[in-house]
Amino acid sequence: MRRLGSVQQKMACVFVTDVKEEASRKRESQQFQVVATDNVNPVAREADVDGALATEKLDGTCCYVTVHQGQPVLWARLDRKPNKQAEKRFRKYQQAHRSCKGFSWNVEEDFKTVPETWIPAHRVQHHRGLPVPDEHGHIPGWVPVEADNKQYCWHSSVVDYEVGSALVLRPGSSDDDDDDDVLEVAVVPLADLQEQTLELIGTNVNGNPYGLGSKKQPVHCLVSHGSVRIRTPPPVDLQQLCSWFQESPAGRVEGIVWHCNDGTLVKAALFAVSAGSPAPPGAALAGRGHLPRGQTGGDPGGRDGRRLQQQEGPVRILPGSERTALRPAEGRRL
Structure with missing residues (x-):
């Protein structure tokens, strides 16, 4: 598998953007909003976005794994403001x-x-x-996550520095043909994640859009950027993207990130491409890895019905020695 781009800075929009004279839906104090136009960003064209790998834009907080004091550790995003x-x-x-x-x-x-x-x-x-x-x-920058730092307690909950490992949600490694869509929560050596960026998602991160865990039983894990593929992405066309976000079950995502062959990353966020017409209820983030009520105690739809895309049904956690497989629950649908 090719090396995917690392999310170190704000990504450019796949389209040329314009300023709209109305209050921002993203920033309360901003009396204008930046919206996508019909024109593809020249940066995206030069990087051959049509041949790029389309992946789901995740809704959590960005992390990074690199060496600190001689060993690989998890770093939290901290922009100097x-x-x-x-x-x-x-x-x-x-x-x-x-x-x-x-x-x-x-x-x-x-x-x-x-x-x-x-x-x-x-x-x-x-x-x-x-x-x-x-x-x-x-x-943009990073600070190392230390085990005794309460500010980053949810970051530290997914790593074990004594063992040198992290809890990662990733595509399954099963040999069973029926399990092609399985995601698994695996214990992964931090050394294997070195110089990668990942998204921390879970109960206490960014409003928990995926409905993971509960207050009594919080669930958190890391997801490597680029690991959640979009199988049949729409063409890089504004109108077709808008329709995909609003009408396709696979479009229930926060956005798309294209990983281009030269390392360039470009994105299309739901709020930017659909600024002219509000998205329908629940059409905000996507769907694989969503944990239903009764399995982890979480809200079955998150705050707005979001799911990590690719699983088409609810999932359950199955016990395992080193990993937990997420599989569709028989006879049930979202």
């Missing part, structure tokens, strides 16, 4: 110009402090030895 004064200046400029281009930052004075262990993400530009903010005014 402007302080209040700089943020106010930046938003005022953004409102006036409907763009961030041309705004001048003083990196040494305008940004909040971060832990000494913080590192900037790959491909963050530097000027005079200092990392440069992206167009959103953030400096």
